[in-house]
Amino acid sequence: MVTKQFESEMPAQRSGLRRNAVGLGGAVIMSAAIMGPAVSTFFNPQFSTPFSGAATPFVYLLCLVAILITATGIMEMSARLPSAGAFYTYVSQGIGPRAGFVTGGLMFVAYALLPPAEIGLIGSYLQATLKSEFGISLPWWLIGLVPAVAMTVLAFGGIQSSLRTALVFFTAEVIVVVTLAVIVVARGGADGLSAAPLTPGASPHGVSGLVTGFVFAALSFVGFEAAATLGEEVRQPARNVPKAIALSVICVGVLYVFCIWAEVIGVGTQAANKLDGTSTPWNDLASTYAPWMKLLVVLAAASSMFAVMVNSNNGIVRILAVMGREGMLPKLFAHIHPRHKTPTNAVLVQGVFSVVIAFVVGSIAGGLGNPVGGSNVYGYLGFLLTLGILPVYVLTNVAVIRFFRARREFSVLRHGVLPVLAILLMVGLLAGQVDEQTTAPYTWFPWVIVGWVVVISAVAIWLGVNRPDKLAVAGAVMATGEASDTGTSR
Structure with a gap:
């Protein structure tokens, strides 16, 4: 049954990505795996608990609702404009080609930085684990290089092999x-079962603690929209892409709430209130409740990081391919392998970029032999990519309002109330992200994003003045999701 989800039902077009290569199940895996359920459950809640404490499961429940609201606009656009360019296409069609180009640049930051971030996290986590558990000393960069190469090889082989691997x-x-x-x-936790962690009253710091905990918890949902980048390869994209986004958010969100509630129950309320970013409560839970699972927890964490790498890589190379195809990047990015139907040049460039960025940042931020260097790669790049993706969610929901109003298909709830609410939520979350970071280099990163937006905006303006034919067709979507080589609609 799983294999059938990934079978191709008709011949691929000669010049494009492989059509009908992915079913609903594969699209769900694309979004769900990029959220990294194990990574997000094992590591992310501890950044919320210093503020929301034992109420962190309630915070994740609130996040689930907020992300579902944000996702509605993306689902609306993906149903009307199926394209590998995803947000780049949605914003181009809803707001304009210049805004679409800026969105493409922000998506590059968000998706392209995920693989190097995971290289750092896998390397540092396994370096420390191998040393403590087996006495084996290997530098994090060498450990991280192995999944980086595997990620690139899988991407060359095609979306089907990548998704099969991610599914496993x-x-x-x-x-x-x-x-x-x-x-x-089942064993009753530390102090017995209780629904208190699912209520706001469990927060040791009141409403302010819940708000701050929410800011950090939202990081666990970044990547929920990844199925949108399969718009040209999924079967029945207008139906399956929106459904995949909704199913992945709901399924992974419910998993977060249940497992983080179990975490709090397992360690106890007082201990949960003392957890911080350096804590490893799931290692402790395995030691206390199921010692035979300790190694499995380590393997699950590593496999989750790799799945995030594979799926985020699939997303960015397809965005690069569409931007190259439409003349917004060099044409070499648009090259599609005749047999595998994959954007091989984009795959190679992104693979090299991931390794170089991880190693350069790690060498500066702690050293290539010190696990701190790898963990800082994850922390620094993770914060940067979050600052990149949140404005994209805002722009997409603005595009929803403009797109459907222009076509007189406007629904007050779906194209008005929900997008406005999503915009307010994401702007608030973005402001919270910036406000909560009070130490360098995190205080510098918002300015990095601002500088990047200024640069790509200037490029968009230049294109509009000097190459309006290229800019005018940015994000153009035909029935097949293709743009012609001449830049005009077919």
Whole structure:
């Protein structure tokens, strides 16, 4: 049944990505795996608990609702404009080609920085684990290089092989996380079962703690929209892409709430209130409730990181391919392998970029032999990519309002109330992200994003003046999701 989801039902077009290569199941995996359920469950809640404490499961429940609201606008646009360019296409059609070009630049920051961030995290986590558990000393950069090469090889082979691999790792990590959570709950936790962590009253710092905890919890949902980049390869994209986005948010969100509730129950309220970013509560839960699962927890964490790498890489190379095809980047990015139907040049460039960025940032931020260097790669790039993706969510929901009003298909709820609410939520979250970071280099990163926006905006203006024919067709979507070589509609 799983294999059938990925079978191609008709011959691929000669010049484009492989049509009908992915079913609904594959699209769900694309979005769900990029959120990294194991990584997000094992590591991310500890950034919220210093503020929301034992109420962190309630915070994740609020996040689930907020992300669903934000996702409605993306679902509306993906149903009307199926394209590998995803947000680049949506904003180009809804606001204009210059805004679309800026969106493409922000998406590059968001998606392109995920693989190097995960290289750093995998390397540092396994370096420390191998040393403590087995006495083996390997530098994080060498460990991280292995999944980086595997990611690139899988991307060359095509979307089907990448998604099959992601499905295997995703399934394994979910089984491990849920199994340990169920064991903790079945054994009654540290102080007995309670619904208190699912209520705001469990916050040790009141409403302010809930708000700040929300800011950090939202990081666990970044990437929920990844299925949109499969718009040219998924079967029945107008139906399956929106459904995949909704299903992935709901399924992974419910998993977060249940497993983080189990975490709080397992360690106890007082201990949960003392957790911070350096804590590893799931290692402790395995040691206390199921010692035989300790190694499985390590493997699930590593596999989850790799699945994030694979799926984020799939997303960015397709965005690069569309921008190259439409003349917004050099044409070499648009080259499609005749047999595999993959953008091989984009794959190679992104693979080299990921390794170089991870190693350069790591060498500056702690050293290539010190696991701190790898963990800082994850922290620094993770914050940067979050600052890149949140404005994209805002622009997309603005595009929803303009796109459907212009076509007189406007629904007050779907194209008015929900997008406005999503805009307010994402602007508030972005402001919270900036406000909560008070130490360098995190205080510098918002200015990095501002500088990047200024640069790509200037390029967009130049294109509009000097090459309006190229800018005018940015994000153009035909029935096949293609733009012609001449830059005009077919």
